[in-house]
Amino acid sequence: xxxxxxxxxxxxxxxxxxxxxxxxxxxxxxxxxxxxxxxxxxxxxxxxxxxxxxxxxxxxxxxxxxxxxxxxxxxxxxxxxxxxxxxxxxxxxxxxxxxxxxxxxxxxxxxxxxxxxxxxxxxxxxxxxxxxxxxxxxxxxxxxxxxxxxxxxxxxxxxxxxxxxxxxxxxxxxxxxxxxxxxxxxxxxxxxxxxxxxxxxxxxxxxxxxxxxxxxxxxxxxxxxxxxxxxxxxxxxxxxxxxxxxxxxxxxxxxxxxxxxxxxxxxxxxxxxxxxxxxxxxxxxxxxxxxxxxxxxxxxxxxxxxxxxxxxxxxxxxxxxxxxxxxxxx
Amino acid sequence: xxxxxxxxxxxxxxxxxxxxxxxxxxxxxxxxxxxxxxxxxxxxxxxxxxxxxxxxxxxxxxxxxxxxxxxxxxxxxxxxxxxxxxxxxxxxxxxxxxxxxxxxxxxxxxxxxxxxxxxxxxxxxxxxxxxxxxxxxxxxxxxxxxxxxxxxxxxxxxxxxxxxxxxxxxxxxxxxxxxxxxxxxxxxxxxxxxxxxxxxxxxxxxxxxxxxxxxxxxxxxxxxxxxxxxxxxxxxxxxxxxxxxxxxxxxxxxxxxxxxxxxxxxxxxxxxxxxxxxxxxxxxxxxxxxxxxxxxxxxxxxxxxxxxxxxxxxxxxxxxxxxxxxxxxx
Numbered sequence: 001x002x003x004x005x006x007x008x009x010x011x012x013x014x015x016x017x018x019x020x021x022x023x024x025x026x027x028x029x030x031x032x033x034x035x036x037x038x039x040x041x042x043x044x045x046x047x048x049x050x051x052x053x054x055x056x057x058x059x060x061x062x063x064x065x066x067x068x069x070x071x072x073x074x075x076x077x078x079x080x081x082x083x084x085x086x087x088x089x090x091x092x093x094x095x096x097x098x099x100x101x102x103x104x105x106x107x108x109x110x111x112x113x114x115x116x117x118x119x120x121x122x123x124x125x126x127x128x129x130x131x132x133x134x135x136x137x138x139x140x141x142x143x144x145x146x147x148x149x150x151x152x153x154x155x156x157x158x159x160x161x162x163x164x165x166x167x168x169x170x171x172x173x174x175x176x177x178x179x180x181x182x183x184x185x186x187x188x189x190x191x192x193x194x195x196x197x198x199x200x201x202x203x204x205x206x207x208x209x210x211x212x213x214x215x216x217x218x219x220x221x222x223x224x225x226x227x228x229x230x231x232x233x234x235x236x237x238x239x240x241x242x243x244x245x246x247x248x249x250x251x252x253x254x255x256x257x258x259x260x261x262x263x264x265x266x267x268x269x270x271x272x273x274x275x276x277x278x279x280x281x282x283x284x285x286x287x288x289x290x291x292x293x294x295x296x297x298x299x300x301x302x303x304x305x306x307x308x309x310x311x312x313x314x315x316x317x318x319x320x321x322x323x324x325x326x327x328x329x330x
Numbered sequence: 331x332x333x334x335x336x337x338x339x340x341x342x343x344x345x346x347x348x349x350x351x352x353x354x355x356x357x358x359x360x361x362x363x364x365x366x367x368x369x370x371x372x373x374x375x376x377x378x379x380x381x382x383x384x385x386x387x388x389x390x391x392x393x394x395x396x397x398x399x400x401x402x403x404x405x406x407x408x409x410x411x412x413x414x415x416x417x418x419x420x421x422x423x424x425x426x427x428x429x430x431x432x433x434x435x436x437x438x439x440x441x442x443x444x445x446x447x448x449x450x451x452x453x454x455x456x457x458x459x460x461x462x463x464x465x466x467x468x469x470x471x472x473x474x475x476x477x478x479x480x481x482x483x484x485x486x487x488x489x490x491x492x493x494x495x496x497x498x499x500x501x502x503x504x505x506x507x508x509x510x511x512x513x514x515x516x517x518x519x520x521x522x523x524x525x526x527x528x529x530x531x532x533x534x535x536x537x538x539x540x541x542x543x544x545x546x547x548x549x550x551x552x553x554x555x556x557x558x559x560x561x562x563x564x565x566x567x568x569x570x571x572x573x574x575x576x577x578x579x580x581x582x583x584x585x586x587x588x589x590x591x592x593x594x595x596x597x598x599x600x601x602x603x604x605x606x607x608x609x610x611x612x613x614x615x616x617x618x619x620x621x622x623x624x625x626x627x628x629x630x631x632x633x634x635x636x637x638x639x640x641x642x643x644x645x646x647x648x649x650x651x652x653x654x655x656x657x658x659x660x
Contacts, residue, residue: 074623083623132486148483148490155478155590156462157623162587165620167580169500177620179583250497253509257492258588260485290495290507293404293413293487 004063005029006322007053007106008315010070010113013038013087016045018052019308020064021315026124026305030056038088045088050103064106068317069096070113070310076158077111109321111152113310115161117267117303118145119152119320120313125304126265134261135303136163137268138248138277140223141176142184146259152320153259164188168251183251187244189223189269196226196240205236224269230276241273242280249284256285256294267303274302335359335390336652337383337397337436338645340443343368343417346375348382350394351645356454356635360386368418375418380433394436398647399426400443400640406488407441439651441482443640445491447597447633448475449482449650450643455634456595464591465633466493467598468578468607470553471506472514476589482650483589494518498581513581517574519553519599526556526570535566554599560606571603572610579614586615586624597633604632 010017016036019028032055034048049069057064073085080097100108111119118127118135127133133147142164146153153160164184165177172181173191185191197218199205209229214220229237252264270277278300285295305312340347346366349358362385364378379399387394403415410427430438441449448457448465457463463477472494476483483490494514495507502511503521515521527548529535539559544550559567582594600607608630615625635642 074621130486132490148478148485149481151479151481153478153483153589156460156592156628157590159621159623160462160478160588160590162590162620165587166584167497167618170498170580175620179618179620182620250500254496254584255588257495258490258585259483260487260490260492262486288497288509290492290505290509290512291404291489293489298486 006318010311066318066322068314114143115145116313117309139269208236209234245280249281253288336648396648396652398644444473445475446643447639469599538566539564575610579611583618
């Protein structure tokens with residue numbers, strides 16, 4: 001019997017999603033979603049992942065060529081070991097690839113969720129037809145992934161393309177990673193919320209819609225709230241988003257010099273903002289790139305697969321690794 | 331007759347070097363060096379390149395599998411077009427690959443000299459055995475190249491790995507590219523000389539050996555002079571080199587996050603400085619990398635091939651592109 005079909009699994013702190021793909025497009029043949037319940041421990045979560053895989057496989061598990069798993073946090077795709085997963089107690093130095101291969105009896109591959117979102121967008125989303133893709137996901141944090149000459153850039157230990165941790169402002173605001181001034185510390189949803197709260201506290205934006213959306217409580221001001229206010233036309237919020245966009249664009253210029261992609265794709269929570277964020281990003285790239293050659297033929301666009309980028313990318317990982325696309329992951 | 335041997339050509343503003351390699355190591359079977367004489371025009375230089383190629387080929391030109399050419403300045407390795415070459419009048423938008431293929435009747439490939447130096451160091455120099463290499467050349471400017479999963483990172487238009495043009499200090503000193511605050515503007519030989527002259531002019535380092543080496547004339551203070559003073563034990567010069575090293579190490583932390591190499595190789599004029607430069611680089615990387623995983627198993631070393639990195643890399647380019655190493659350039 002010829003193996004066919006690929007399963008992608010996206011494991012987050014809140015939910016586990018699994019889908020079966022034909023390999024021809026991003027549309028799942030079947031899919032499921034269950035709560036992660038990470039507090040119940042590693043074994044319990046792995047059992048839920050296995051059940052989800054078996055559910056989407058139906059009676060076809062033996063015909064599945066491979067299973068790709070998207071995980072939050074650093075991991076080594078070469079050894080199949082997850083180094084850690086934020087907010088998931090006990091998920092440290094787990095040989096996840098072999099553990100899951102043993103459970104499902106099919107080849108399993110693991111990847112960082114932002115890297116795999118890049119892979120999904122490249123194969124079946126906004127990056128189709130491009131060989132060199134830079135993907136950034138901007139939500140509470142900033143992550144990303146890079147496709148270079150048609151292959152996912154992973155680095156020696158799977159830690160490449162940490163685009164949120166490029167220095168933007170020396171000695172700038174504290175980053176989640178413990179360093180200072182990284183792009184994530186300056187322009188993520190968390191950073192936008194921090195700046196918004198400080199300004200509102202200082203009396204700026206007293207007539208901003210943010211107050212209303214946050215129920216008058218500064219503690220409720222999140223990046224999502226600022227974004228929603230901007231989308232509703234609020235000037236103060238729009239200015240905050242534009243400032244973040246300018247920082248992103250300025251750092252993006254360095255990333256263009258580093259990777260020279262032919263398309264830049266933005267995913268994550270900021271997708272809702274669209275050009276409110278991307279126009280300042282584009283303007284800053286034009287201002288700060290060292291030559292037109294970097295941006296003239298390099299559109300800056302939104303992700304096409306929305307929340308499914310990582311899930312689809314996990315399926316693509318399985319597809320690439322099991323050799324359907326020999327030109328792919330090496 | 332079986333094709334064998336590869337020719338590498340390194341074209342600089344001053345001289346053209348050509349060498350024939352077996353493909354097994356970096357030792358030339360034959361080599362030559364002639365002045366570039368760029369002012370005589372493109373045709374004249376190409377004639378000299380052709381003559382150099384024929385000279386190192388001897389009576390074996392037909393058995394040469396391919397010719398690789400290292401060129402200064404931006405070029406598109408996919409189309410074989412040189413975009414420009416600094417200090418070489420008329421070298422703009424030249425279809426160099428096809429022009430030279432026509433002249434020598436063998437397959438010709440072109441690459442950026444810093445990218446090819448990375449390729450040479452990876453294959454036969456300090457990077458042997460590594461799949462993920464970051465190479466930086468620090469001389470009057472700062473350039474570099476990246477090998478990722480055993481392939482040279484070139485980007486959509488051959489403009490990737492411009493590691494000298496990563497933002498180090500927002501709104502910092504003017505860079506040769508026209509932007510501000512890039513690593514090259516802060517830590518290249520040119521930048522070190524600029525800082526040295528400013529400090530000496532302000533009265534700092536009045537007893538520094540730099541004065542003696544520069545014949546008492548500030549205009550003679552170059553990066554090489556500061557470096558020579560540091561090597562001779564001069565404290566003021568050593569401090570200037572250390573400051574540049576700290577900037578390099580801090581930006582290098584971002585580059586480790588971007589590429590996650592398993593080795594970092596320094597070439598160019600700074601090779602003479604050794605640990606005077608590299609120790610501050612290493613210290614800054616440890617201070618500014620987001621986790622130990624980036625530097626613990628990633629030595630920071632000097633290039634092994636010296637001035638020949640680019641020439642050897644040009645030979646490796648021919649080797650990779652003509653298919654001797656199918657796992658190589660894609």
